[in-house]
Amino acid sequence: MTAQQSRTADADSETDAILSVQDLRKSFGGITAVDGVSFEIEPGSITGLIGPNGAGKSTTFNLISGAYTPDSGTIVFDGTDITGYRPDRVATRGLVRSFQIARELPEMSVLENVMLAPQHQLGETLYRSVLPGFRSGVETQERELRERAWETLEFFEIDHLATENAGNLSGGQRKLLEMARVLMTDPEMILLDEPLAGVNPTLEQKLIERLHELKADGYTFLFVEHDMDIVMNNCDPIIVMHQGQKLAEGAPETIKEDDRVLEAYLGGEVEQ
Amino acid sequence: MSEPTETPATRLLAWLTDGDLRLLSVLTVSLFVLVWVLSFFSGIREPGRILSQIQGVAFIAVLYVMLALSLNLQWGYTGLLNLGVAGFMAIGVYTMALLSMPTSAAVPGLGLPLWIGIPGGVLVASLFGALVALPAIRLQADYLAIVTLAFSEIVRLVIRSQEAASFTIAGTRLGTGGTDSLALPTSPVKVLLYEDPSQPAAIAAASPTPLGDILFTAGEQIGASPAVMESLVYTVFLLVIAVAFFWLVSRIANSPFGRVLKAIREDELVASSLGKDTRLFKIKVFALGSGMMGLVSILWFLERGSVTPATFVPDLTFFVFVALILGGSGSNMGGVIGSLVFVVLLLESPRFIRRIIRESFDPPAPPETIFDALSGVDPLLGYFTSQESISALRFILLGIILVYLMQQRPDGLLGHRTEVASNVDLADRQQTEEES
């Protein structure tokens, strides 16, 4: 039955999905965290991924981004099968994720955190960062990156913390730092795991606006968020997960009406 | 009550830590004045002999500075716990010996010149660094620690084994000399100072080179023998290499490469989720640091003229860690200062203090048991100043200091320091703003 469904999904997917996940599975000991999930993400969309706590959303992110290896299933990004790729290879392909619990680099300054992110930095080669002749090129690039880093920090309104150690930031500021870092990698597609948790409402609105701007620029988002209003107003389509499986998928209007979704939320919701 | 006494002290500390170079110079001078005083009170009064003492302490101090800088690269910046420092050092110096000992020596080598032997030793040490890191690097940090410690002991045991003591490859006889001390090639400094450097120092000194002649005559003025002058030149030569080490490690730290190293230390998954191939960075830095450790030991034992495997016990690794932790790992200046303090106060001063006690109190021979030692002041002094208890006391002292540091100053003597991981000043936007 499920195999049948996934095959039909396959047939539909002759379209140009940027990310295509097929029958993904992952269990930890006795718990099956992700239990045969399949979906496709259209380029230039903001797709919402919702579901009660423990539904398997973060685990799905970890599988896609290479932090965990799936027990079975395939992940295709931009025409390449990236199943089982190491996190750095996934990221260099342009698929970058944020963490639900912000993982700042505590003993590094906010600026250093952000300047770590850009890809293919000249100075990341050992000899270039040491030998006198090569180092001037590295310095030029560093100045450019520094400017971009400052601009990004200004946008996220954490520029006054630039030289502060990231470990001294508040929870909300850390989430912003995560977002800033992800954007600095200049990715094609971004996986955001509850990026708005702990962010003040004014900035929240600004971030959502930015999300739409970036979408207009051609970026693709897969977006996990708890606030139903935000999801319903900003995401299309929406994927609903429940107990490791995909429960429903579709436009906000259909999801809102879906009985199974309402049931899952009323029956299983444990608000944090 | 305590406030007026505290203010000048804190002001002095603030003045001292204001500039790194100032702190370093003041500390170095104070430590070596202390060595002077200690030598004086232990009955070493002639300028030539005092110079010899200071030179001896400085030699070890500079070596530890270099070792701490190498370890800082691996552990301080990248968080790679290398418990095999002694092993990589052993590989460096023994490879150099195998390559460069004359074919005619009692334990012969390949007879290649030192300019092949030294880089060869460094290269092999860093190759082993990469090799050991390779399987462990995919695992958790603790595994790397266990693997490197075991590796270091295996290296030592192989070197001292019967099989390695003397062996033949493709008709060429080579060897490590086993448990015995292995004679090493003539040091390059000897070549600089003596016309006939392969002779024992006493004979060689009779025919110095012009440069040697100038130095030996100068030494004679203060009663320093040619041997002391030779060691002094060697220490200065080491100092130059230590400055190069500092330059190299600082340059790596203040660069995008160093930024990735720091990120690996802080949270490896974040670094790799941002597209950094962390394994490659770890292998590179492990190989580089291990090669540097190999070089330090080559330079160390070339001066000594011989080497034994017993030197490369894990204690040596432990000492380097203490030196780095003392100053504050993750900071190069911390590593330098920690090494100086460690060598002068912990490694060398017990020797002087023992002499001073022996000179001034003339304690009896060490008693048979600890119970006899506790029977009075004299036997107790005798007990504490025996050769064996000095090294035991050193360990006890180290333990106490480490426990104290962990509790009071977990970031090392210098406290928390940040060295910005970029080769431009991140806080300074002026330049770019003017351009745009």
Ligand SMILES: Nc1ncnc2c1ncn2[C@@H]1O[C@H](COP(=O)(O)OP(=O)(O)O)[C@@H](O)[C@H]1O
């Ligand atoms: N590393 C792990 N080890 C064991 N169990 C895990 C691990 N990660 C997630 N889980 C379990 O998998 C299930 C799904 O978790 P998660 O993906 O975090 O859900 P969500 O993000 O939707 O709230 C939960 O039951 C959780 O306890």
Ligand SMILES: [Mg+2]
């Ligand atoms: Mg989650």
